[in-house]
Amino acid sequence: xxxxxxxxxxxxxxxxxxxxxxxxxxxxxxxxxxxxxxxxxxxxxxxxxxxxxxxxxxxxxxxxxxxxxxxxxxxxxxxxxxxxxxxxxxxxxxxxxxxxxxxxxxxxxx
Amino acid sequence: xxxxxxxxxxxxxxxxxxxxxxxxxxxxxxxxxxxxxxxxxxxxxxxxxxxxxxxxxxxxxxxxxxxxxxxxxxxxxxxxxxxxxxxxxxxxxxxxxxxxxxxxxxxxxxxxxxxxxxxxxxxxxxxxxxxxxxxxxxxxxxxxxxxxxxxxxxxxxxxxxxxxxxxxxxxxxxxxxxxxxxxxxxxxxxxxxxxxxxxxxxxxxxxxxxxxxxxxxxxxxxxxxxxxxxxxxxxxxxxxxxxxxxxxxxxxxxxxxxxxxxxxxxxxxxxxxxxxxxxxxxxxxxxxxxxxxxxxxxxxxxxxxxxxxxxxxxxxxxxxxxxxxxxxxxxxxxxx
Amino acid sequence: xxxxxxxxxxxxxxxxxxxxxxxxxxxxxxxxxxxxxxxxxxxxxxxxxxxxxxxxxxxxxxxxxxxxxxxxxxxxxxxxxxxxxxxxxxxxxxxxxxxxxxxxxxxxxxxxxxxxxxxxxxxxxxxxxxxxxxxxxxxxxxxxxxxxxxxxxxxxxxxxxxxxxxxxxxxxxxxxxxxxxxxxxxxxxxxxxxxxxxxxxxxxxxxxxxxxxxxxxxxxxxxxxxxxxxxxxxxxxxxxxxxxxxxxxxxxxxxxxxxxxxxxxxxxxxxxxxxxxxxxxxxxxxxxxxxxxxxxxxxxxxxxxxxxxxxxxxxxxxxxxxxxxxxxxxxxxxxxxxxxxxxxxxxxxxxxxxxxx
Ligand SMILES: Cc1cc2nc3c(=O)[nH]c(=O)nc-3n(C[C@H](O)[C@H](O)[C@H](O)COP(=O)(O)OP(=O)(O)OC[C@H]3O[C@@H](n4cnc5c(N)ncnc54)[C@H](O)[C@@H]3O)c2cc1C
Ligand code: SF4
Ligand code: SF4
Ligand code: SF4
Ligand code: SF4
Numbered sequence: 001x002x003x004x005x006x007x008x009x010x011x012x013x014x015x016x017x018x019x020x021x022x023x024x025x026x027x028x029x030x031x032x033x034x035x036x037x038x039x040x041x042x043x044x045x046x047x048x049x050x051x052x053x054x055x056x057x058x059x060x061x062x063x064x065x066x067x068x069x070x071x072x073x074x075x076x077x078x079x080x081x082x083x084x085x086x087x088x089x090x091x092x093x094x095x096x097x098x099x100x101x102x103x104x105x106x107x108x109x110x
Numbered sequence: 111x112x113x114x115x116x117x118x119x120x121x122x123x124x125x126x127x128x129x130x131x132x133x134x135x136x137x138x139x140x141x142x143x144x145x146x147x148x149x150x151x152x153x154x155x156x157x158x159x160x161x162x163x164x165x166x167x168x169x170x171x172x173x174x175x176x177x178x179x180x181x182x183x184x185x186x187x188x189x190x191x192x193x194x195x196x197x198x199x200x201x202x203x204x205x206x207x208x209x210x211x212x213x214x215x216x217x218x219x220x221x222x223x224x225x226x227x228x229x230x231x232x233x234x235x236x237x238x239x240x241x242x243x244x245x246x247x248x249x250x251x252x253x254x255x256x257x258x259x260x261x262x263x264x265x266x267x268x269x270x271x272x273x274x275x276x277x278x279x280x281x282x283x284x285x286x287x288x289x290x291x292x293x294x295x296x297x298x299x300x301x302x303x304x305x306x307x308x309x310x311x312x313x314x315x316x317x318x319x320x321x322x323x324x325x326x327x328x329x330x331x332x333x334x335x336x337x338x339x340x341x342x343x344x345x346x347x348x349x350x351x352x353x354x355x356x357x358x359x360x361x362x363x364x365x366x367x368x369x370x371x372x373x374x375x376x377x378x379x380x381x382x383x384x385x386x387x388x389x390x391x392x393x394x395x396x397x398x399x400x401x402x403x404x405x406x407x408x409x410x411x412x413x414x415x416x417x418x419x420x421x422x423x424x425x426x427x428x429x430x431x432x433x434x435x436x437x438x439x440x441x442x443x444x445x446x
Numbered sequence: 447x448x449x450x451x452x453x454x455x456x457x458x459x460x461x462x463x464x465x466x467x468x469x470x471x472x473x474x475x476x477x478x479x480x481x482x483x484x485x486x487x488x489x490x491x492x493x494x495x496x497x498x499x500x501x502x503x504x505x506x507x508x509x510x511x512x513x514x515x516x517x518x519x520x521x522x523x524x525x526x527x528x529x530x531x532x533x534x535x536x537x538x539x540x541x542x543x544x545x546x547x548x549x550x551x552x553x554x555x556x557x558x559x560x561x562x563x564x565x566x567x568x569x570x571x572x573x574x575x576x577x578x579x580x581x582x583x584x585x586x587x588x589x590x591x592x593x594x595x596x597x598x599x600x601x602x603x604x605x606x607x608x609x610x611x612x613x614x615x616x617x618x619x620x621x622x623x624x625x626x627x628x629x630x631x632x633x634x635x636x637x638x639x640x641x642x643x644x645x646x647x648x649x650x651x652x653x654x655x656x657x658x659x660x661x662x663x664x665x666x667x668x669x670x671x672x673x674x675x676x677x678x679x680x681x682x683x684x685x686x687x688x689x690x691x692x693x694x695x696x697x698x699x700x701x702x703x704x705x706x707x708x709x710x711x712x713x714x715x716x717x718x719x720x721x722x723x724x725x726x727x728x729x730x731x732x733x734x735x736x737x738x739x740x741x742x743x744x745x746x747x748x749x750x751x752x753x754x755x756x757x758x759x760x761x762x763x764x765x766x767x768x769x770x771x772x773x774x775x776x777x778x779x780x781x782x783x784x785x786x787x788x789x790x791x792x793x794x795x796x797x798x799x800x801x802x803x
Contacts, residue, residue, distance in 0.1 A: 038271075038309060038310075039309075039355055040309045040335065040336040040353075040355070041334075041335040041336060041338075041352060041353025041354075041355040042336045042337075042338045042352075042353070043353075044353040044355075044358075044360060045335060045336075045337075045338035045339075045351050045352045045353040045360050045361070046338035046339060046351065047360070048666065048667040048669070048671070048687055049671075049674075049683075050353075050360050051360060051666075051686070051687070051690065052682075052683045052686045052687070053683060054358075056353070056358060056360075058353065058355065058358075059358050077673065078674075078683075080627075080667060080669075080670075080671030080672070080674055081514055081671070081672065082627035082628075082631060082667045082671075083551075083627060083628065083631040083632040084627065084631050084665075084667070086631075086632065087226075087274075087631055087632075087634065087641055088226070088338050088339075089273075089274070090267075090271060090272040090273060090274060090336065091273055092273040092274070096632075103516060222451065222454070222455075225455060225640060225642040225643060226642045230448060230450075230451035230454070231447060231448055231451040231452060231455075231643070232447065232448075233447075233448060339642070339665065341660070341661075341662040341663075341664065341665075342447055342660065342662075343662055344697070349662045
């Protein structure tokens with residue numbers, strides 16, 4: 001191999017042909033409310049964790065839907081389980097349960 | 111013999127139905143529980159999409175009533191079927207009619223139910239309906255202290271699209287109302303800063319998108335995020351929190367006035383009238399149409415018709431159109 | 447602020463609380479960090495209010511902290527909870543009163559789970575039977591101990607020796623309340639006053655003549671979290687949550703922070719010390735910090751209990767300023783003496799926050 005001093009960049013776009021959305025499917029089966037989010041941001045606005053870290057329940061769910069399960073699972077550990085988001089959600093998404101399921105997915109999802 | 115039609119509700123729906131049936135030669139009795147005609151529209155200052163004065167619409171409808179017998183301060187408590195017609199009891203007297211039109215409209219979502227928003231607690235948290243009153247009285251928004259506000263935030267979808275308060279539907283008119291009111295604030299107080307917090311901006315009618323563009327060009331800031339909570343701070347100002355979802359960061363800001371865009375809720379007292387007459391109520395709590403596409407104004411009970419916002423959130427145009435359709439349905443029924 | 451609006455909300459969120467005959471379960475955190483406070487509660491209940499409060503030496507932790515850090519599985523915690531319920535019925539009681547807000551949240555959540563998923567309850571009953579030969583029944587009534595103090599607040603205030611009033615100016619003292627997240631955020635209808643504008647502590651402050659101060663970050667979490675505090679690398683995030691609250695209450699210069707959760711009581715207190723030593727700042731004007739008390743500690747003080755007998759020397763932020771404002775006498779030379787007068791040793795003095803010895 002020759003070192004040209006540069007390498008081709010890796011595509012950073014979301015490629016839905018290659019995305020692994022297994023976790024999204026699994027979560028929707030375990031808790032159908034996972035599918036009902038309308039990305040309003042009420043959960044993340046009120047979230048204790050999101051005030052000091054990049055954590056956002058909304059973004060985490062979105063990442064899972066786009067196939068970025070790994071990053072999402074790592075994020076889930078930041079939640080304090082305080083329950084404020086459950087109170088705020090206009091779509092009755094069972095947020096705390098979804099966090100628990102994502103945390104469990106750590107050990108169970110291929 | 112001239113047939114009699116009883117119309118319950120003197121809002122734009124009831125007024126338009128009465129006007130049409132009058133010109134078709136029926137004897138019309140219009141029942142209105144308050145002391146004025148025009149319903150909610152009589153409480154608005156200027157209307158979307160063209161900022162014309164609401165009073166013009168109300169007076170043009172009231173002045174074209176002809177022989178309509180209007181009974182204001184008359185609340186209809188029950189309607190019973192008797193022989194071929196109906197007996198309407200209102201204010202402890204009975205009235206007979208051959209057909210009945212329910213045009214009882216809606217009620218504003220009681221904003222204090224969203225406890226985290228602080229309506230009824232914080233003096234500078236008001237509703238869109240309160241703001242219309244301010245425009246009528248002062249031509250501009252004013253803080254409870256009488257001071258001029260500098261920063262105003264409009265909060266969309268209060269009591270709409272919210273399962274937590276059992277109002278899962280979209281109220282249709284509040285996005286464009288917020289856009290209209292934001293423009294009016296900018297016109298009345300050019301140095302003010304105006305923000306709209308929305309989840310989706312639904313400005314679907316003729317001229318509505320133009321209002322949206324006008325608001326943008328007048329400097330209104332649109333933030334895609336829903337209010338999570340508000341708190342009162344010094345001077346009665348209000349601290350609000352939302353997520354700026356396009357930037358994926360939580361956001362907070364302090365404002366002088368928060369305007370809650372309250373949704374159109376079903377009027378609870380209508381449900382009793384409707385169910386007594388054998389009508390059904392839809393999942394959102396409004397009177398259900400017999401056929402959403404081909405018979406939106408008819409009901410399952412012969413001789414009973416519906417018009418306007420008692421069937422769901424609507425603007426004035428759709429309400430008046432429904433009223434015209436209802437009048438024709440009543441005419442067909444009475445001349446069968 | 448329109449007070450009528452608040453009163454309306456408060457009236458809507460009231461709950462049934464039993465009158466007497468309570469089964470009492472202790473809190474692990476409270477036992478460990480404020481060892482006198484459980485006893486203070488029992489003294490108020492038994493000696494002042496003459497109530498029957500029963501404790502079982504066999505009751506255990508609810509395992510809530512383990513559950514929230516994913517060490518204890520849901521099946522296990524349900525079984526442990528069922529066992530505590532079984533002990534209560536065996537002792538002939540049906541009114542369950544946990545002293546910890548985390549526990550209260552756990553019990554409420556599990557009862558709700560059993561309501562919606564009866565199969566979980568059935569499975570728990572089987573596990574309990576296999577493990578301990580016990581049968582259990584759900585409590586007839588369940589209330590957090592702060593609910594109980596709330597219920598009897600007027601009776602306690604009538605018997606109180608002191609008021610939350612500045613002795614010199616005659617003005618009410620300014621108090622901010624901090625409610626534990628798991629008290630009502632998950633189930634607002636289970637909390638007095640709901641989740642947004644709780645009355646459980648505000649009512650107590652009013653009864654003792656103090657002024658309730660609303661500050662913007664009142665609803666924010668104290669930052670305990672679970673794995674957020676227990677893992678040292680995450681503590682910066684835990685302390686930041688409390689700091690956010692202190693910054694938000696600072697302009698109102700409160701005389702006292704009142705809490706109803708042992709964890710919050712601990713963090714609102716200790717993080718003031720840590721922030722003073724890290725950043726050289728306290729959030730009052732005297733370099734003392736803002737005193738922090740739990741509801742039963744406040745009730746005890748108002749009733750005239752000896753502060754050192756109640757264990758108030760275990761607070762890092764000195765309570766002395768508060769006692770001085772009210773005019774409660776105390777003897778500093780007894781602060782670090784044991785129950786039999788033995789010398790317990792004076793702790794090392796912090797550098798940036800006032801310390802009374
Ligand atoms: C904040 C806000 C701003 C709006 N601005 C605009 C706008 O700018 N342009 C626009 O096109 N639309 C606007 N709308 C929508 C408009 O208000 C409705 O389309 C319209 O009010 C519907 O008319 P209605 O007659 O069906 O109902 P209503 O206006 O509710 O009238 C119903 C009437 O029936 C009476 N009534 C009810 N029950 C009884 C009873 N049992 N006995 C006797 N009388 C009874 C009531 O007192 C009332 O007068 C706005 C809505 C809101 C919420
Ligand atoms: S439960 Fe977790 S995600 Fe929800 S608000 Fe609390 S910390 Fe944030
Ligand atoms: S509050 Fe509910 S609907 Fe809104 S972003 Fe969060 S999960 Fe989605
Ligand atoms: S019209 Fe707009 S503000 Fe009103 S409910 Fe629909 S989306 Fe929300
Ligand atoms: S044009 Fe159609 S798709 Fe676009 S916003 Fe309007 S209704 Fe929605």
